[in-house]
Every structure is written in structure tokens, then in C-alpha cells.
Amino acid sequence: MLKALAKGMGTTLRMLFRRKPTIAYPYVKKERSARFRGRHELRRYENGLEMCIGCELCQVACPAAAITVMPAENDPERPNSPGERYAWKYEIDMLRCIFCGLCEEACPTEALHLTREFELADFTRESLIYGRDRLVNQHTSPFQVPRNVYPDYRGWRPVHEPEEGHGEAVEAAGEGAAPEVPGVDRTAGAEEARPA
Ligand code: SF4
Numbered sequence: 001m002l003k004a005l006a007k008g009m010g011t012t013l014r015m016l017f018r019r020k021p022t023i024a025y026p027y028v029k030k031e032r033s034a035r036f037r038g039r040h041e042l043r044r045y046e047n048g049l050e051m052c053i054g055c056e057l058c059q060v061a062c063p064a065a066a067i068t069v070m071p072a073e074n075d076p077e078r079p080n081s082p083g084e085r086y087a088w089k090y091e092i093d094m095l096r097c098i099f100c101g102l103c104e105e106a107c108p109t110e111a112l113h114l115t116r117e118f119e120l121a122d123f124t125r126e127s128l129i130y131g132r133d134r135l136v137n138q139h140t141s142p143f144q145v146p147r148n149v150y151p152d153y154r155g156w157r158p159v160h161e162p163e164e165g166h167g168e169a170v171e172a173a174g175e176g177a178a179p180e181v182p183g184v185d186r187t188a189g190a191e192e193a194r195p196a
């Protein structure tokens with residue numbers, strides 16, 4: 001019994017002088033590994049245009065059906081992205097997401113990126129469905145807009161959220177139809193602006 005007691009005390013003494021593995025979270029945060037996959041972000045090119053072109057490949061690749069993308073045609077005069085389309089609606093349900101990174105792999109423009117941010121706790125299910133307002137970065141990234149993209153426009157456009165009832169209008173119009181946006185005539189001059 002004395003032997004066991006001495007052994008136990010020895011273990012206690014040894015542990016007393018070891019570096020403590022606990023940290024004062026949330027004041028101190030552990031460094032994530034380089035491979036860690038956390039919250040998503042949608043990046044912008046260095047000139048402010050969104051890198052996402054609304055191709056929906058990330059939605060198709062997602063094994064958890066966590067991503068919803070609804071594309072719309074860019075206004076050639078004021079495009080959101082350097083392509084014919086942009087993600088008019090983009091949502092990720094963080095409660096469904098398993099952070100596998102397949103969406104990031106599938107993205108042809110490298111717009112979608114999984115950051116190392118992991119503090120996603122919230123109080124309601126709705127607040128864990130991230131829309132464009134939280135996913136599209138306000139800051140730019142050092143990526144250059146690829147050459148020979150349509151339309152030939154370079155400039156910043158702030159993030160805007162889909163308007164009320166807009167999604168229903170897209171669905172009613174049928175697959176592939178561009179939604180009507182007040183103040184934007186999508187037919188005027190669009191064909192002329194497209195390269196042959
Ligand atoms: S990380 Fe995986 S589960 Fe999460 S949205 Fe991307 S593909 Fe879907």
C-alpha cells in the first residue's frame with residue numbers, strides 16, 4: 001500500500017512542474033494546423049469584383065447539401081463578377097456542413113475558401129445559415145482578374161442581399177431564367193456587349 005501511495009505522490013509531484021496543457025480560452029486561442037478547415041469565405045479579386053461566378057459546382061459537390069447557389073446574369077454595365085453570371089443568392093447552412101472542403105476543391109475560380117475560423121456557435125438555426133452578407137469578403141485578395149473574361153469591366157461593387165420575393169420570381173420563371181432586378185434592363189445592350 002505504501003508503495004502505491006509513494007507512486008501516486010510521485011506522479012503528482014512530476015505533474016506539478018510540467019507545463020499546463022490548459023489555456024485561458026477565449027482570451028488565448030490555440031494555433032490551428034495549416035490543414036484546418038473552418039468557416040467559409042467568398043473572396044474578391046484585387047479590384048473588388050467577386051471571384052464567384054455562380055457556376056453552382058460547389059453546390060453539386062457538397063455531400064451534405066449545405067450550399068444553395070442561385071445565379072443571375074451580370075449587368076454588363078455594372079457586373080458583380082468577371083463573368084456572365086454571379087451568385088445572386090449564396091447560402092451555406094453551417095449546421096449541415098461537415099467542413100470536408102469538397103466545395104473548395106470544386107470551385108473553378110478559387111473564390112470559395114475555408115478559413116481557420118472555428119467559433120461559429122450561435123443561438124438559433126436561422127443565424128447559422130450564412131448568406132452573401134457574411135460570406136462575401138469586404139476586403140480584397142491578391143488575385144488578378146483573368147484576362148479575356150466577359151464583361152470587360154473592372155470595379156468594386158458592394159455586397160447586396162436578394163430582395164424580398166425575388167427567389168420566388170426566379171423559380172416561377174423557370175430554370176436558368178435571370179431574375180428581374182428593379183432599375184436594371186438585362187436585355188438592353190446585353191447581346192451587343194457579348195463577345196462573338
Ligand atoms: S465543407 Fe463540405 S459539407 Fe461543408 S459546404 Fe463544403 S462541401 Fe459541403
Ligand code: SF4
Nearest residue numbers: 052053055056058107
Ligand atoms: S463558389 Fe466557386 S464553385 Fe461555388 S458557385 Fe461560386 S464559382 Fe462556382
